[in-house]
Amino acid sequence: MAELARGLGVSERCLVLCFERARGMTPNQALLEFRLNRLFQTIRDHPDQGLRRSIRDCGLGHTAQIIQLFENSFGIAMAPFLLTCKRAQEDRAFRRRHPLRQELVLPCR
Numbered sequence: 001m002a003e004l005a006r007g008l009g010v011s012e013r014c015l016v017l018c019f020e021r022a023r024g025m026t027p028n029q030a031l032l033e034f035r036l037n038r039l040f041q042t043i044r045d046h047p048d049q050g051l052r053r054s055i056r057d058c059g060l061g062h063t064a065q066i067i068q069l070f071e072n073s074f075g076i077a078m079a080p081f082l083l084t085c086k087r088a089q090e091d092r093a094f095r096r097r098h099p100l101r102q103e104l105v106l107p108c109r
Helices: 002-008 012-023 027-045 051-057 061-073 079-099
Strands: none
Touching: 002 012, 012 027, 012 051, 027 051, 027 061, 051 061, 061 079
16 A cells, blocks of 8 residues: 555555545455455355365455355355355256256246
8 A cells, every 4th residue: 555655646544545435445445355255256166176275365364254254245154155156066067068958957837
């Protein structure tokens, strides 16, 4: 933040206040929100990667604290979300391998 403020020719405090007025949150809160959203997407897209690695790759800290923040932010417990994502990934892989994919879907009545 200090480097960015210097580059803009304003104080760090001014930069933080302007950011907070414009976004309704501090830069640190915005960064945490961004990283939690990235974690959500990473788990959704790569559930077999492992939770610790996903958390680390998104630039987040201690696992237990992040799990609580994740659950508070998205309103879903981490374990069922991870399990659902794994099952969805397995289902997509099964459907790709199935020779008659269209027969895997029940017809609408």
